[in-house]
Amino acid sequence: MNAEISAYNTLLSPQDQELCDFLAQHIDRELTNSESKIWHRHPVWFLQENPIVGYTKQKKGIRLMFWSGADFNEESLPVRGAKFKDASVFFNHIDEINPEALTRWIQKSVTIQWDYKNIVKRKGKLKRIS
16 A cells, blocks of 8 residues: 555544555555555545546545546446536445445446546546546
8 A cells, every 4th residue: 555545544533544444455456557646635546647536534434536437327426526527435434335346436447537637738628538
């Protein structure tokens, strides 16, 4: 696990840390060709500099977000972004995570991507890249 992400997780409550450690390890295992780092103050994984998946602590719990998740056709990612193509789910306990669903979402994040890397160049317009 990336040292910055590990440090982020250690600042959380023990329950949230366990949940986030599980997420980070699972994402690392599935996205072997990714770069991970703290971006905008939370852990994010990138493929060719394009943000794919990340998580953050919010009032509702740990929010797991997929930047292109709105196109995954997954009812189990119910929180949709209003402006972009993201979709999220909140977890409050590690037992709420379905590892098979998590793997499926991560696999879809590789094959279904919108180009967030160049969103500024395109003045807020997204283009599908895969």
